Amino acid sequence: MKKLLAVASLIVASATVSTTIQAEEQINPWTHCGIGAMIFDKNATAAAISNIIWDLGTTAVSSNISSKDACKGQRVAAAQFLQDTIAQVEEETVIGEGVHLTTVLNLMGCDAAVHPALIGEMRSQLDLNTEAKAETYFTQLEASIAVNYAAQCAVI
Amino acid sequence: MMIRIWLLIFLLTSSLSLAQASVLEHFQQQADSLQLHHDPYWHALLHYKKHRLNTQRVRSEILDDDFFLASDGRTNPASELQATLAAIFQDINEDPNQHASCRFIARTHWLEKKLTGLAEVRPRSACTLFEQWAEPEYLDSVSLVFASGYLGNPASFYGHILLKLNSNNPVKTHLQHQSLNYGAAVPDQENPVAYIVKGLFGGYQSTFSYGEFYKNSLTYGEHELRDLWEYQLNLTEGEVLQLTYHAWELIGRHHTYYFLKENCAFRMAQLLELIIDARLKPDLQPWAMPISVFHAVSGTEHHGQPLIKAIKLHPSRQHRFYQKYQQLNAVQQQALAAIIHHDFRVHGFLEPLPSSEQQAQVLEALFDYIEFAYLGEPEVIKQKKQGLLQARLMLPVLPLAPFPQPEQFPHQSTRPSMWQLQASHKSDKFIPGVRFRAAYYDLLTAQTGQPPFSALGMFDVTLAREEQGFVIQQFELLRIEQMNLSATGLPADSGFAWKVALGYRPLIRHCSDCRHLYAEGGLGKAIRFQEYGIVYAMLDGRLHPAGEQLNLVSAVGRLGAIVDIHPGWRSQLELGWNSYTQSGYQSYGWYRWHNRFGQSPDWDIRLSVDTIQDATQWTLSYSRYW
Numbered sequence: 001m002k003k004l005l006a007v008a009s010l011i012v013a014s015a016t017v018s019t020t021i022q023a024e025e026q027i028n029p030w031t032h033c034g035i036g037a038m039i040f041d042k043n044a045t046a047a048a049i050s051n052i053i054w055d056l057g058t059t060a061v062s063s064n065i066s067s068k069d070a071c072k073g074q075r076v077a078a079a080q081f082l083q084d085t086i087a088q089v090e091e092e093t094v095i096g097e098g099v100h101l102t103t104v105l106n107l108m109g110c111d112a113a114v115h116p117a118l119i120g121e122m123r124s125q126l127d128l129n130t131e132a133k134a135e136t137y138f139t140q141l142e143a144s145i146a147v148n149y150a151a152q153c154a155v156i
Numbered sequence: 157m158m159i160r161i162w163l164l165i166f167l168l169t170s171s172l173s174l175a176q177a178s179v180l181e182h183f184q185q186q187a188d189s190l191q192l193h194h195d196p197y198w199h200a201l202l203h204y205k206k207h208r209l210n211t212q213r214v215r216s217e218i219l220d221d222d223f224f225l226a227s228d229g230r231t232n233p234a235s236e237l238q239a240t241l242a243a244i245f246q247d248i249n250e251d252p253n254q255h256a257s258c259r260f261i262a263r264t265h266w267l268e269k270k271l272t273g274l275a276e277v278r279p280r281s282a283c284t285l286f287e288q289w290a291e292p293e294y295l296d297s298v299s300l301v302f303a304s305g306y307l308g309n310p311a312s313f314y315g316h317i318l319l320k321l322n323s324n325n326p327v328k329t330h331l332q333h334q335s336l337n338y339g340a341a342v343p344d345q346e347n348p349v350a351y352i353v354k355g356l357f358g359g360y361q362s363t364f365s366y367g368e369f370y371k372n373s374l375t376y377g378e379h380e381l382r383d384l385w386e387y388q389l390n391l392t393e394g395e396v397l398q399l400t401y402h403a404w405e406l407i408g409r410h411h412t413y414y415f416l417k418e419n420c421a422f423r424m425a426q427l428l429e430l431i432i433d434a435r436l437k438p439d440l441q442p443w444a445m446p447i448s449v450f451h452a453v454s455g456t457e458h459h460g461q462p463l464i465k466a467i468k469l470h471p472s473r474q475h476r477f478y479q480k481y482q483q484l485n486a487v488q489q490q491a492l493a494a495i496i497h498h499d500f501r502v503h504g505f506l507e508p509l510p511s512s513e514q515q516a517q518v519l520e521a522l523f524d525y526i527e528f529a530y531l532g533e534p535e536v537i538k539q540k541k542q543g544l545l546q547a548r549l550m551l552p553v554l555p556l557a558p559f560p561q562p563e564q565f566p567h568q569s570t571r572p573s574m575w576q577l578q579a580s581h582k583s584d585k586f587i588p589g590v591r592f593r594a595a596y597y598d599l600l601t602a603q604t605g606q607p608p609f610s611a612l613g614m615f616d617v618t619l620a621r622e623e624q625g626f627v628i629q630q631f632e633l634l635r636i637e638q639m640n641l642s643a644t645g646l647p648a649d650s651g652f653a654w655k656v657a658l659g660y661r662p663l664i665r666h667c668s669d670c671r672h673l674y675a676e677g678g679l680g681k682a683i684r685f686q687e688y689g690i691v692y693a694m695l696d697g698r699l700h701p702a703g704e705q706l707n708l709v710s711a712v713g714r715l716g717a718i719v720d721i722h723p724g725w726r727s728q729l730e731l732g733w734n735s736y737t738q739s740g741y742q743s744y745g746w747y748r749w750h751n752r753f754g755q756s757p758d759w760d761i762r763l764s765v766d767t768i769q770d771a772t773q774w775t776l777s778y779s780r781y782w
Contacts, residue, residue, distance in 0.1 A: 081370065084370065084371070084374060085370060085374065087378075087527065087537070088378075090545065091520075091523050091545070094545050094548040094549045095516070095520060095548065095553070095554075095556065096552075096553025096554070097553065097556055098556070099329050099330070099331055100331065100370075102329050103328075103329045103331045103332060103370070106327045106328060106329060106332070107332075109327075119553075120553075123549060123553075126549065128542050128545050128546055128549075129542070
């Protein structure tokens, strides 16, 4: 009976965990966390005049302004990085290597050993015609990881 | 000693608030007897500044009330220290990050070092926010980063400075390292006049902000096309932590911003002075410049070693393009130019190139070209780049050549402020003179990290002895000359040379004491030949108060050349024609030949000849820079 109870609780627990993971997976950083709309001003003049002020970080973090916990993880950090640096990541993907590309894969928790293979896959799938470049890139990267590299990438 | 500590631990763990109170009292008394509130380090942590007249009185420069734990902490170091100890001993509530020992982590660690037993008995809290931000277990070193000058914004003319916390976390690249930045909080769409006035006279608050280094790399390197020079400092593990602790305390804190002195250079130097026993910021001089901090750091020894451990250049997008372009052979350069000429359609321009590698090099150089040529036009970039990306995707992955690191660095340039002694000879008269320039460089200055063959001068005054004694021979509030040189001859890599100047000096011939205020603007074209010289043609328009002899406007045409004959000898020859249309004044021609000898950051010798028709003035000068 004890054994049965333990198994039952394990099943309940694992169901709860997988629900949580699924819930996190379903979050789209662009629509749920407002990535495309926030922070980084690409207007050179404005950025120069304020000469910084892109992140008053601690104030925001410590006062919990960013209220969704799901928007604080590695996955969303990877999405944010992609949103900010998609021009560089796209170039480096067609070239086949680069520090921005390595950073994205690091943020997705992928072992360095699988970077070349994963980059090869991204090269073969890269959609250069899409309007939502960063989001499309992210979706394709997640899909590639889920299918072939789930064991080598921690953030999935 | 151990008995005392165990006694303290026993008292505290006896869980009586009375015991806790007496332990606190013990440390407060200890701090008091050691006079810790007079310690310069405590004053530095609280940013206390002495009153100008009464040096016994201090006031913190930090404007935020919650930076202080005592109600009079802003002006009372002793009371703030006692209150800090009391806060450290407070119970840890639901959010440990809000506990004083997490919010004021540098103060806490310093007090632990100073007060025996404090580390063992104070309540411990996990400072998770700090841990996430700094990852102290991976903190490796600290770098000071110089962003080269940017003429798109007056506040950035003189460069910028920020701090980078380097991590040895194997799964992080340098783009993910934390950085600390400091700048004024300027409202969007601020009126330029208000911007200058408020910037000069303390109308803005400034703050420390943080972010991963890639944000700096984007802002400065990609959007403003500024090189980032990273100076890694030779610090001990403990010093890196000390600096990081205080950096954490400063994030989001406000100061009053003064463009000239209490600016990014001043605050970053102040932060470094916490751990480096050297003067890195000016005391009496009413201005502070980012490059001066790098000069100071380069001349500093720390624990018997040079303070600078290594220097790394993070080149701007434009710089990367130049580098890649120079590495192309002539056929590749022709292919690149043809592709640009055909609106970035690759057509058959790559086929003549013998290898995939050569084709890839052309395409990769074009990525950089488009990004800098169409800066601020994301849709155009996207459209023009698409075919090139597609073409590169068709080629194999090839080994990437590392960006070659330079041999000259900004701190090796001439220092920014100048005193100059002059001896002139004109019409059989000897004229001694003295010149002072607050900043920064002229067309002859030896410098790295600024646009080549350019000038940026501010507050430049020359006193010369004339018959009536020493008089202001000339004064220039501002001078900018930007040659906008093309390194490649490609369409987007060329622009007009331009100049602006505001000042007061003789403007007409044969009347050295007829000085006028003037505003000058010039436009022209400069062409580079090889690495060592330029030729230029400029047309300047000059506005000055109209008088009996002078109309409101005059014009100057100039032809010139500047040549680096040797790294220690730069020579400028300029011929000009002053034209005073519709006035009683006759137009006249002139020429000048100016030379700089020496390439030390600290001094140079200049020899110049200025001839206006039949009158020639020879000047020999010795310049001292600091």
